[in-house]
Amino acid sequence: TLLMSALGLxxxxxxxxxxxxxxxxxxxxxxxxxxxPGGAATALQVASKRDGPALLPLDESELEEQFVKGHGPxxxxxxxxxxxxxxxxxxSGLVVKCHQTRSVDQNRKLARKILQEKVDVFYNxxxxxxxxxxxEAEKKKQERKKRAKETLEKKKxxxxxxxxxxxxxxxxxxxxxxxPGSTQA
Amino acid sequence: xxxxxxxxxTLLSGPGGRRGGTQGRVFGSWPPHPPLPRLLNPTELVSxxxxxxxxRGIPEARESSEYIVAHVLGAKTFQSLQPALWTQPLTPQxxxxxxxxxxxxxxxxxxxxxxxxxxxxxxxxxxxPPVFIPRPETEELVEWVLEEMAQRPPLxxxxxxxxxxEVGCGSGAISxxxxxxxxxxxxxxVDREEAATRLTCENAQRLQVQDRIWIVPLDVTSEGSWxxxxxxxxxxxxxxxxxxxxxxxxxxxxxxxxxYEDPVALDGGEEGMDVITSILTLAxxxxxxxxxxxxxxxxxxxxLVSSWLQSRPDLHLSLAAVRRDFCGKPRFLHVQRSGPRxxxxxxxxxEPQPA
Numbered sequence: 188t189l190l191m192s193a194l195g196l197x198x199x200x201x202x203x204x205x206x207x208x209x210x211x212x213x214x215x216x217x218x219x220x221x222x223x224p225g226g227a228a229t230a231l232q233v234a235s236k237r238d239g240p241a242l243l244p245l246d247e248s249e250l251e252e253q254f255v256k257g258h259g260p261x262x263x264x265x266x267x268x269x270x271x272x273x274x275x276x277x278x279s280g281l282v283v284k285c286h287q288t289r290s291v292d293q294n295r296k297l298a299r300k301i302l303q304e305k306v307d308v309f310y311n312x313x314x315x316x317x318x319x320x321x322x323e324a325e326k327k328k329q330e331r332k333k334r335a336k337e338t339l340e341k342k343k344x345x346x347x348x349x350x351x352x353x354x355x356x357x358x359x360x361x362x363x364x365x366x367p368g369s370t371q372a
Numbered sequence: 373x374x375x376x377x378x379x380x381x382t383l384l385s386g387p388g389g390r391r392g393g394t395q396g397r398v399f400g401s402w403p404p405h406p407p408l409p410r411l412l413n414p415t416e417l418v419s420x421x422x423x424x425x426x427x428r429g430i431p432e433a434r435e436s437s438e439y440i441v442a443h444v445l446g447a448k449t450f451q452s453l454q455p456a457l458w459t460q461p462l463t464p465q466x467x468x469x470x471x472x473x474x475x476x477x478x479x480x481x482x483x484x485x486x487x488x489x490x491x492x493x494x495x496x497x498x499x500x501p502p503v504f505i506p507r508p509e510t511e512e513l514v515e516w517v518l519e520e521m522a523q524r525p526p527l528x529x530x531x532x533x534x535x536x537x538e539v540g541c542g543s544g545a546i547s548x549x550x551x552x553x554x555x556x557x558x559x560x561x562v563d564r565e566e567a568a569t570r571l572t573c574e575n576a577q578r579l580q581v582q583d584r585i586w587i588v589p590l591d592v593t594s595e596g597s598w599x600x601x602x603x604x605x606x607x608x609x610x611x612x613x614x615x616x617x618x619x620x621x622x623x624x625x626x627x628x629x630x631x632y633e634d635p636v637a638l639d640g641g642e643e644g645m646d647v648i649t650s651i652l653t654l655a656x657x658x659x660x661x662x663x664x665x666x667x668x669x670x671x672x673x674x675x676l677v678s679s680w681l682q683s684r685p686d687l688h689l690s691l692a693a694v695r696r697d698f699c700g701k702p703r704f705l706h707v708q709r710s711g712p713r714x715x716x717x718x719x720x721x722x723e724p725q726p727a
Contacts, residue, residue, distance in 0.1 A: 254698060263504075270508060286450075
């Protein structure tokens with residue numbers, strides 16, 4: 188997925204030009220005859236399994252979603268494979284483009300998840316759980332590296348000590364060689 | 373030009389085209405640039421085939437190349453391919469594979485049939501012509517059904533349930549989408565075509581849910597066929613993406629659809645209503661009192677279905693809700709019972725008079 192600041196960066200002449208506002212983007216005054224798109228949004232409301240609070244939830248009414256132009260009549264009358272989803276968070280201007288899977292449904296959910304993280308960082312900055320977790324992970328990684336390095340150095344030192352003591356021992360046995368009756372391996 | 377170059381030239385030339393005329397012999401003076409001295413990497417290969425497809429008027433030129441190249445490299449989408457691979461040249465075997473698959477795309481074969489698989493709500497399903505390829509809109513039909521089920525705890529808490537009947541299962545997408553998300557659900561999936569029931573069966577086994585699905589070859593439009601479903605008892609849900617294309621629109625379909633997918637899975641008759649009305653006619657006999665029907669339809673159908681239901685008060689069904697797809701088109705219907713299931717001797721509720 189790519190974070191872009193302008194939709195114009197999308198490749199190809201047939202790139203996204205049409206805004207499909209989806210079930211929640213009906214014109215003003217038009218009767219809304221459907222359920223709220225709870226599916227896509229509810230996928231995000233799970234708090235992180237690890238410690239830390241849940242991220243700022245995304246408000247669907249603040250999102251604009253785009254699918255590839257040229258959908259035609261849609262449904263059975265069309266066979267489309269371009270399942271790329273472009274999701275924009277209008278208040279912040281952040282945009283996420285997702286074509287990770289072959290499933291529009293999955294791409295929409297993924298796009299929301301990623302956008303949610305970006306938005307959280309945007310508003311919470313350093314305090315965002317997203318960044319905090321990243322820093323924690325990086326810190327742990329550095330600590331592990333440090334410990335590994337220390338362990339390696341200890342081993343090296345130990346090896347050197349053993350080697351030098353063996354050399355000393357060899358020196359002594361060499362002297363003993365000349366004594367009669369000495370048993371040697 | 374050495375042996376590698378010659379082989380590469382052949383591989384990249386593509387076939388001359390199945391038919392002559394305007395589409396054939398495009399490759400007579402192709403490629404316009406000098407022979408390639410090395411094996412291409414994925415990015416270059418995609419650009420190459422995108423160009424080939426565009427010259428031949430193949431729709432979704434870039435997407436098609438991307439899916440094919442990604443597939444050969446073991447990924448589902450180009451975007452999900454490991455970035456490290458983007459600049460690694462493909463092996464001659466891989467190039468050959470890509471060429472084989474791309475030559476099928478040049479014949480307008482749908483990408484899903486070329487790859488032999490496609491994803492539906494994250495589930496990987498086998499695809500095989502002429503069985504109907506699941507459309508992205510239909511993922512939202514499943515989403516809606518799941519939302520509805522979540523609002524009915526009794527259904528979910530039952531030892532086995534909800535019980536679902538799918539009409540026209542095709543590859544099994546809807547049934548399997550529901551089964552995998554509703555761990556105690558049971559599905560009866562019917563289709564009039566043997567190729568479809570076989571494919572649904574195969575996909576059910578792929579996903580290891582074969583023990584919760586019964587797959588029945590059945591044509592619901594034929595007289596009395598629904599009686600074969602009575603042994604399973606009344607169901608909580610009837611769900612379908614029935615053939616709903618208006619017959620007159622069939623000839624306008626893209627070659628991908630017209631030449632490869634089963635027209636029986638698409639043609640809904642004069643007003644695209646034939647199978648829809650069959651389903652709604654059998655629904656009262658097979659649904660529980662609180663049961664629902666969920667359908668995917670053509671955007672012109674909500675009104676037509678509403679009128680039709682009013683003309684059939686004997687069915688005791690009404691249109692409860694219409695939902696739009698991700699392009700804002702009214703695409704899904706929720707039909708519910710509006711009266712008691714059995715025809716009681718003394719019906720206390722008088723029939724509402726049409727306005």
